[in-house]
Amino acid sequence: MTTASSADHPTRRDFLFVATGAAAAVGGAATLWPFVSQMNPDASTIAAGAPIEVDLTPIAEGQDIKVFWRGKPIYISHRTKKQIDEARSVPVSSLPDPQTDQARVKPGHDQWLVVVGICTHLGCIPIAHEGNYDGFFCPCHGSQYDTSGRIRQGPAPTNLAVPPYQFVSDSKIQIG
Amino acid sequence: MSGPSDYQPSNPVLKWIERRLPIIGLVHSSFVAYPTPRNLNYWWTFGAILSLMLALQIVTGVVLAMHYTPEATMAFKSVESIVRDVNYGWLLRNMHAAGASMFFFAVYIHMFRGLYYGSYKEPREILWILGVIIYLLMMATGFMGYVLPWGQMSFWGATVITNLFSAIPYVGESIVTLLWGGYAVGNPTLNRFFSLHYLLPFVIAGVVVLHVWALHVAGQNNPAGVEPKTAKDTVAFTPYATIKDLFGVSCFLLFFAWFIFYMPNYLGDPENYIPANPGVTPAHIVPEWYYLPFYAILRSIPNKLAGVIAMFSAILILAFLPWLDTAKTKSSKYRPLAKQFFWIFVVVCVLLGWLGGKPPEGIYVIAGRILTFSYFAYFLIVLPLLSRIETPRPVPNSIADDVLAKTGSKATPMVSTVIALMVAGALFAGSAQNARAEQQEVPPSQKWSFAGPFGKFDRGSLQRGLKVYKEVCSACHGLSYIAFRNLADPGGPGYSTAQAAAFASDYKVKDGPNDQGEMFERPGRPADYFPSPFPNEQAARVANGGALPPDLSLIAKARSYERGFPQFVIDFFTQFQEQGPNYVDALLQGYEEKPPAGVSLPEGSYYNKYFPGHAIKMPKPLNDGQVTFDDGSPATVAQYAKDVTTFLMWAAEPHMEARKRLGLQVFVFLILFAGLMYFTKKKVWAEAH
Incomplete structure (x- = not known):
């Protein structure tokens, strides 16, 4: 030019x-x-991710079930009195990710723990009722969670996530 | 690509790289400093257009493959969910489908340009042969891509084309079985076609690199057909050729966008909106328009093997062109006879394409034979003969002389040829439509609110149509691609999410198994699809006197009728796309109590004026007063037909409003951009003259 x-x-x-x-x-x-x-979830995937309802009546005390919501496993634990006490007797300040047990359950429904069953370390699925704290134990890299799903030991940085949910009735919850 | 580069970067980092891998120098010498003849016209921009189309096809194809399922029972549905559910899926699919046609359109212009200006002559023989190889690969890729949606035309196109190989003596049948991976076209065929359809574009890209390499060794041909002699004959590739190519590209994009946004089904076959059915062949098997000339050649030879040989020879003969036409003068501009024969050849090709879409009967067969002979005669008789007897006019001494000789009088022939080519293209496209449904009564054209570039669905009509479907049609016809949630989608019937959920909960949907391992029924949810009235095809047939009531999700796009010449050419400009709705509307109102005198109907059939063959198994579905509308619209068959057709058009293309709205924005942008490119190109070139 x-x-x-x-x-x-x-x-x-x-x-x-x-x-x-x-x-x-x-x-x-x-x-x-x-x-x-176009890489984002398409309309049918979004529609399939609508809230689901779970009936809690078949879950006996001390048992837990695994349901799937948006492709993620959700643990619903019917905790025993002992498990609740264990979770509430720990000094919050001593936890890696400080959070009270009360903040992780719905008021009046203390026996129900609902958490996303995905280890916050790298996404493996922890095994319920395993490990040193009677909570969850992740077999991949040894993270241990307590009866409130809070991280106690191992490489995971945060507590197990609590999904959005609410009680529709005393024996039924809606997740999502 | 033309010898060692003299490119010297000054930046130390670039210097460091350049010493180890001279890639910047390669790009610089190939696409910046590369000398390009200064007299190139716009026909030379089609190389750049083709590069763009290849890139675009690869990018959209890779993206579509992220959502597509190459499995015989799911392929058709997965394509529909791309169009309906994936973000901008309709746009990506239209780009890829229309893109294939645009790719061929551009390659034909590119080839005819090479033919006219003698671009295959010494020293560009290998360049030309590489081009023929690319064209062959494109045909294979395009064919396999057309099979992937697994509609009726996909399936039967695959069957017919693979059967071409059965003509080979002794091993033909074995080869066909090998191609199919089965005893008929089926899931293994679809799987391998998908694999190869993904592979071949990259092979094409590889051969394109060789093509460009060969081009940059021999240098570009030019309209004068004389090689550059001095620096005065050439300009630098960048900015001159680059900017000119980009202007050409921006004009081409306008043409392309017309199809993407306004005429997405113009070049396709409505038959392909019917899922593949191995038990029923469509009345007329018509390939995509870009194969039609060769299809015509195939059909005009009465012997199977000879027909296949003729068809493949028609393509392969192009590779021998450099040795068939031995005239020293390259450009047909200076060859008075060759020029005339060239245009006759173009007409022969267009007519062959037109014939390819016609049924092989009567006069068409004879015309096909004459044209097939003419096609081969051009290469085997005319060109070799002309090389010996023609006296060419003197060519310019140099390119610079050529540029000086003609200043000002070059735009007109270009414009007229563009128009001629567009008409020819439309003729091709229309000939595919021509082949369908001959003795059918033509449905009257209705006024549709969704027609034209600004068309929108009438919400009231959609809601009434939904009611008609629910109360009448749904007794026999499914609507399986529509979910209840779609009723609340923008551009649809305009219900709220809550209304759609309430509508869904009226339906019983089968779900399960539950914890006891049993299936159960529950109220419908927004995510559920409209349940089908029959559990399977056999149940549907038993309940309907042996006939299968088609699913209505795509019926408004899967039905059509012949528009005839020249109407289909006009349709391209007026954006007429409403054959399907016109037909459905007419069919619903086309029942007659008694068939006309002399027409006898088979048992269990009814007379319908617009149904092909007139004997329809569906009894008259709509009667006055059958459905009551809340909004006071008349309870007449005409009103029902119109509303339910509108609803079915929406069901067939739920994103039509989004398509037309985005189309308008794209057109405003492209027109502005093409204008800017034009003035930029003028500014840049002002210094070259």
């Missing part, structure tokens, strides 16, 4: 080039969006 003509009409010429370049950039970015957006 010569410099002579750009010296003649520097502004008009530069404006055209900048405008064309900008339009190309905007068009390119806009074109890119559908290719990124």
Whole structure:
């Protein structure tokens, strides 16, 4: 490109080039969006992730069940008095991820622990009623959770997550 | 790619890289400093357009493969869920499907350009042969891609095309079995076609690299057909060719976007919206438009083996072109006779394409034979003969002379050829439509609120149509691709999420097994799909006198009728896409108490004016007063038909409103962008003249 003509009409010429370049950039970015957006869950996956209801009556004290919601295992434990006491007698400040047991269950439903059964370390599924704390033990890298699903020992950084849920009645919960 | 680069980076990091891997120098010498003849016209931008199309097909294809299931019972449904559920899935699918047609459209222009300007002549023979190889690979890829949606045309196209190989003596049948992986086209065939359809584009990309390499060794041909002699004959690839190519690309994108956003089904076959059925062959097997000329050649030879040989020879003969046409003058501009024969050849090809879409009967067979002869005569008689007897006009001394000789008078032939080519393309496309349904009564064209570039569904009509479907049609017809949640989707009947949930809970849906291992019924949820009235095909047939009531999810796109010439050409410009709705609406109202005199109906059939063959197994479904509307709309058959058709059109394409809305935005942008590109190109080139 010569410099002579750009010296003649520097502004008009530069404006055209900048405008064309900008339009190309905007068009390119806009074109890119559908290719990124398509990676997100599609409408049927989102619809299938709707809340589910779980009947608690068949779960005896000291037992737990595993249900799936949005492809994740959810542990529902019917805790014994002993398990609840164990969870509540630990000084919160001594925990790696301090949280009271009360904050992890619904008031009035202390015996029900509902947690996402996915180890917060790297996503393996911990085994219930295993480990030193009668809670959950992750066989992958040895993380141990207590009867409230809180991390007590091992590489996992945080407590087992509590999914969004509510009691529809005393014996039924809705997860999601 | 043309010798060692003289590119010297000044940045120390680039210097470091360049000493170890001279890749920047390679790009610089190939796409920046590379000298390109200064007299190239816009026909030369199709190389860049094709590169873009290949890249776009690969990118959209890789993305579609993330959502597609190559399994015979799930493939059709997975394509529908791409279009219905995946974010922008409808856009990606339209891009890929229309993209295939655009790719072929561009490659045909590219090939005809090479033919006209003698781009296959010494020293570009290998360049040309690589191009023929790319074209063959494209045909294989396109064919296998068309099989993947596993509709009726996919299935029967696969059957017919693979059966071509059965013509080979002795080993034909074994080869066909080998291709199928079974005793008929089936799941193994689909699986391997998917695998190969994913592989071949990368093979094409590899051969394209060789093609560009060969191009950059021999240098580009040009309209004058004389090789560059001095620096005055050439300009640098960047910015001159780059900017010109980009302007060409932006114009091509406008054409492409017309199909993506406004005519997505214009080039497709409605038959392919019917899931593959190994028991029923469609009345007319028509390949995609880009194969039609060769299909016509195949059919015009009465002997099976000879037909297959002729078809493959028609493509392979292109590879021998450099030795069939031995004339010294490259460009047909300076060959008065070759020029005329070239255009005759173009017409022959277009006519062959048109014939390919016609049924092989009567006059079409004779015309097919004459045109097939003409096709081969061009290569085997005309070109070798012309090379010996034609006296060419003098060619310019140099490219620079050529540029000086014609300043100003070059735009007109280009424009007229573009128009001629577009008409020819439309003729091709339309000929595929032409082949369908001959003796059928043409349904009257209705006014649809969803027609045209700004079309929107009438919410009231959709809601009434849903009621008609629920109270009448759903007794026999499924709607299995529609979920209750869709009723609350934007661009649909306009219900709220709560209303859709309430609507769903009226239905009983089979679920399970429960903890006892038993199936149970529960109220429907938004995520559930409309339950089908019959548990399986056999039950449906028994209940309906042997006929299978089709699922209505796609019926508005799976039915069509012939529009005829020149109507289908006009349809391209007016965006007419409503054959399906017109047909469904007409069918619902087309019942007659008594068949016309002289027409006898089989037992259990009814006379319908618009049904192909007139004998329909479905009794008259709608009667006045059958359904009561809350909004006071008339309770007439005409109203029911219109509303339920509107509803079924939405069911067939739930994202139509989004498609047309995004289309408008894209067009505004592309027109502005093409305008900017035009002026930028002019500015850049102002210095070259």
